[in-house]
Amino acid sequence: MRNIDQEFDVRDKLILGLDIDDTAIVYTLIDKLAPFIKFYKVGLQLITKDGPRIVMTLKRKGLKVFYDAKFFDIPQTVYNACYEATRLGVNFLNVHAMGGSKMIKFAKQAIEDASNKLQVEKPKLLAVTVLTSFENKEIKNILKTKYDIKKMVIHLAKMAKKSGADGVVCSPKEIRLIRRECGKDFLIVTPGIRIGKIEKDDQKRIMTPYEAIKHGADYIVVSRPIIQAEDKIEVVEKIINQMQEAYQK
Numbered sequence: 001m002r003n004i005d006q007e008f009d010v011r012d013k014l015i016l017g018l019d020i021d022d023t024a025i026v027y028t029l030i031d032k033l034a035p036f037i038k039f040y041k042v043g044l045q046l047i048t049k050d051g052p053r054i055v056m057t058l059k060r061k062g063l064k065v066f067y068d069a070k071f072f073d074i075p076q077t078v079y080n081a082c083y084e085a086t087r088l089g090v091n092f093l094n095v096h097a098m099g100g101s102k103m104i105k106f107a108k109q110a111i112e113d114a115s116n117k118l119q120v121e122k123p124k125l126l127a128v129t130v131l132t133s134f135e136n137k138e139i140k141n142i143l144k145t146k147y148d149i150k151k152m153v154i155h156l157a158k159m160a161k162k163s164g165a166d167g168v169v170c171s172p173k174e175i176r177l178i179r180r181e182c183g184k185d186f187l188i189v190t191p192g193i194r195i196g197k198i199e200k201d202d203q204k205r206i207m208t209p210y211e212a213i214k215h216g217a218d219y220i221v222v223s224r225p226i227i228q229a230e231d232k233i234e235v236v237e238k239i240i241n242q243m244q245e246a247y248q249k
Contacts, residue, residue: 010243013213014236015066017041017191017223023050027057029227036236039064039091041221055088064091066189066221070128072096075106082107082125086114090123092189094169097127097156101163108164126189127160129153129170129178150174154181161186167218172207175215190217195225195238209239213246 016037020026026046040063042054047069058065067090071078078095085093095107108125115122129152130139136148147155153174158181160168167187170178175188192206212220222239229235 010240010247011036012038013217013219013243014209014239015039015041015189015219015221016226017043017068017221018046018054019043019223020227021045021049023054026054029232030058030061030063033226033232033236034061034063036233036240039066039219041066041068041223043068044070052088055090059089066090066092066094067123068094070094070096071107072099073103075099075103078103079106079110082110083114086111086120086123087118089120091121092124092126094126094128095165097129097160097165097168101159104160104163104165124166124187125164126167126169126187127156127165129156129160129168129174150177153177157182157186169221172212172215172217175212175217179216187218188216189219189221191221191223193220193222193225193239195235195242208242210242210246213243214249 014037016033018026018040030040040058042051042065046054055065055067067085069081069085071081072095078099082093095104104127111122111125114120130149134149139145139147139149139152153170154177157168157178161182167189168178169189169191171192172190175190178188190212193209193212194206195208209220226232226235
């Protein structure tokens with residue numbers, strides 16, 4: 001059994017990815033699922049369409065926000081972006097680890113500066129290692145490296161931790177590797193969660209909620225399995241049950 005404190009609520013560890021192009025549907029979904037899910041991911045699609053207003057809506061309802069912008073640019077530009085994201089009051093934000101150590105350090109400094117100046121809570125800084133849609137062949141072809149995905153993920157995770165990141169976003173397949181290399185206090189947030197087949201699925205390195213938690217994920221991000229379900233609450237409960245089972249065994 002994994003060690004959990006008395007205040008622990010499994011539901012706090014489930015993040016719903018709001019990967020939807022219709023903001024009216026987003027607001028309806030939030031209203032419907034807020035009693036069941038407390039943490040929501042606002043990704044590039046929604047950030048581009050209506051990011052700040054979505055974040056403010058979630059915050060007004062007392063919900064948590066993972067600002068999934070995956071910042072990747074020169075260090076000063078990333079500093080500026082992370083400063084503004086911190087100003088919004090988000091709980092998690094992320095950068096691409098491949099932006100390098102200096103960029104991650106600038107992101108961390110922006111969070112510190114914005115939090116101190118604006119008196120807002122410091123969001124956790126996460127680094128994206130290798131996207132869950134990638135496979136070994138793509139990594140080796142794109143980067144012209146001998147590293148396979150596992151070695152690349154470990155390299156990026158260790159570099160991100162050394163540079164000040166609070167954790168990483170990685171596929172479920174690399175959870176145990178990162179936990180072993182980066183320790184129990186390093187956050188691991190895991191997309192690529194499935195409870196059944198998804199049509200035209202572009203995620204390659206996937207696991208069930210039970211498997212991901214059992215492997216050591218701190219948070220799992222689920223989007224399409226919930227959003228595409230006819231009975232969304234039923235699917236949420238199935239996911240929560242799997243997570244609870246993993247924690248109890």
